[in-house]
Amino acid sequence: MKPADRLSEFVRLSLAQGGDAQTIRAALGQAGWSAPEIEDAMSGWLPGQPPVPRPRPYASAQEALLYGLLFVSLGVVAWHLCQLGMGLIDYLIPDPGEYPVAPGSSERWSIAALIAFTPVFVLLSRQVARLSRDDAGRRRSLVRKWFASLTLMVAALVFLGDAIWVIYALLNGDLTLRFICKAALVAVIAALVLGYYRDEMDG
Template sequence: MAAGEPLSQFVRDALAGGHDGPRIREALQGAGWTAPEIDGAMAAWQGGGDLPPVPRPRPYVSAREAMLYALLMIALVLLCFHVLRLGFQLIDGAIPDGADSALPDRWSMRFSIAAILAVLPLFVVLDHRMARRLGRGEQRRRSQARRVFASVTILAAALVLLGDAVSVVHAFLSGDLTPRLAAKCALVAVMGLLVAACYREDLDG
């Protein structure tokens, strides 16, 4: 039996016996349960008045959603990679650097543009479809697959932003912070912030 099952059963029995929330919380705290555990157990049931306690909807895991979010994450990674790659090449062409006289790689630029044009519609359609399917509010927060996807995405964005900041500080202290490097770091920061902002609300709940 999972650790949360006797706790949930106790809350149900206490509500069925007519005890109120504060009294139940006090008893659970006295038994050594933590506040998050108590909150989770209390949130799982709603007093039914003359009916038995009514179970509230719980977070769920869907294999279909997990597969779609895995595909969505792959599309997001490819999209960010090629946007940054194309942006770096455009910055190289727009900001001259005497130490680097290499010609722009036209084939690489065309490949990144092709990848963006192919992946962007897939990403937009998938994200819109999943958001519409889940809706907003409680139903959206109950999707464990979306919360895992949002958590991994924001963690990756935070690590990218941290690495970007370290690169800027290191280049500044070394005297190597050129306008070209600053522009590239700014592009990476904007991309990381946009990704984190898009999925921040999915961590709630």
């Protein structure tokens, strides 16, 4: 039995025997358990006869597949939207002295990826929303929170990288209209990703 499980079982038995929460905390502290460990174990049970277990986070291999596919499809869609937008900006706002370059294989590849992955992302998003609506306990999924945290970290890093990119161009005197449009495109896509996961860390 894991130490955390042993601790939780001790709390359950103590509460079942009528032990006071403060007395249990004091006994565990004297035994050498840390305050966060004690609070985590105590929060798992609602005092009563018998003690009632509180809902706990969980992990599921099936949900790892679901949220992993959702994470990958969101990343592919965001990346190729950005690539397609960059190509469009290059075409609409060419550098002075350059001829506009018509969309080529890179843009066609992005369009193909969007056609393939956008329906996957939409379907998975609807499935996740339906599962959460039908069973609020799904929001306690550790896998869900891990992928949400990873996505938010990547989006935040993109925001910071975009800001560094803009500041460097400004200091270097290269802040052109085309550059501003590209930086704005990256910021908007990162903001949309952040908005999509804005409430995933709650609950």
